[in-house]
Amino acid sequence: MIQTVWPFLGLMLVVAGLFPALERRFGWRVFNVLPPIVMVYLLVTALAIAGVWQVNAPIRAAQSLLVGNLVPALLFLLMINCDLRAIFALGPRVLGVFACTTVSLFIAFLVTFMLYRRWLPGDDWHPLAALSGSWVGGTANMIGVKQAIGMSDPHLAMSLLTDAVCYSMWVVVLFSVARLAPAFNRWTRARSSGELQVAEVAERGPTTPENVLLWLGMALLATALARLLAGVLPVSDMVSATTWTILLSTLAGLAVAHTPLARFPGAGSISGAMLIFVVAVLASQSNFHGLGEAPLYLLCGITVIALHAVVLALCARVFHFDLYLCGIASLAHIGGVAAAPVLAASYSRALVPVGILLALLGYILGTGFGLLVASLMAMLAVP
Secondary structure, three states, X not given: OEOOHHHHHHHHHHHHHHHHHHHHHHOOOEOOOEOHXXXXXXXXXXXXXXXXXXXXXXXXXXXHHHHHHHHHHHHHHHHOOOOHHHHHOOOHHHHHHHHHHHHHHHHHHHHHHHHHHHHOOOOOOHHHHHHHHXXXXXXXXXXXXXXXXXXXHHHHHHHHHHHHHHHHHHHHHHHHHHHHHHHHHHHHOOOOOOOOOOOOOOOOOOOOHHHHHHHHHHHHHHHHHHHHHHOOOOOOOOOOHHHHHHHHHHHHHHXXXXXXXXXXXXXXXXHHHHHHXXXXXXXXXXXXXXXXXXHHHHHHHHHHHHHHHHHHHHHHHHHOOOHHHHHHHHHHHHOOOOXXXXXXXXXXXXXXXHHHHHHHHHHHHHHHHHHHHHHHHHHHOOO
């Protein structure tokens, strides 16, 4: 049994790198459904249940320190590749689809919560709120919302599993409906976006050791400054010092993204590795207690996606959006920057940059969206 901090951290690093390495080397996923980040979470949680490490004071302190500092640093790094100028250059049609997708998810989450809230008493709505952050941005936004609202680690398991299962189902649907595009576009009276021309997202070069040190140092420095400013800002029941730290780190990343520093490569690679490691550390604190409630959250997730699809289709009819842009915008929200370009490429090569940029825009808004949903659910929750 591990009882000291360094062996514990070493094990977390090994497990965090294991499944991404297997996927990168062999294209391997369990049943081609669960992504590496969920497999890391489940394996670390299983190791925690098996008692591989003792949750004593030093390890508990290390877990708290890592999560409290790495989550804001992670969000800072994710913002570095978010070029707002390039996103807004896409024009009103693409941004209109994105806005309608966000609104449709907002409606879907609140309606779903109202339908099932009698079965979600107390703080059992937390997984839905965290999931809403992920389904506009990504897993990092989910973790950001989790930290901001004080969600428990067992509840995080519900969010991750619901995200993985429902997302996988929705990807299959979106790939399958491509052949229906002509009929859908006739119904919405929209022109196809398959010929849309968008400038390619420029490569920033290979990651070097000195760039790794640069970005890690900047991310941790931004986190320290955000924490310092958060200490003097007003707090409330829903906006804590942690919330301010997360939001300020996000804004700092956006600011740096529009400076010459953003030309240095490595921020994307470091943030991807850091995300997996943060999830591993979070999983080390949790267990499978309460997984019997998972079917309810899966039902909630399916309901959210169904309502989102209906509302987005109605918006497409009103504003004359085509199926390709609707599908890409939906997966840019629910799937993120890794999935949206793949779907876009299956529709039209010209739409790949659109998928990337919309997913990056989702990263910018995801945490704020999740906190807004959380505040409304807190007001409507059954005591």
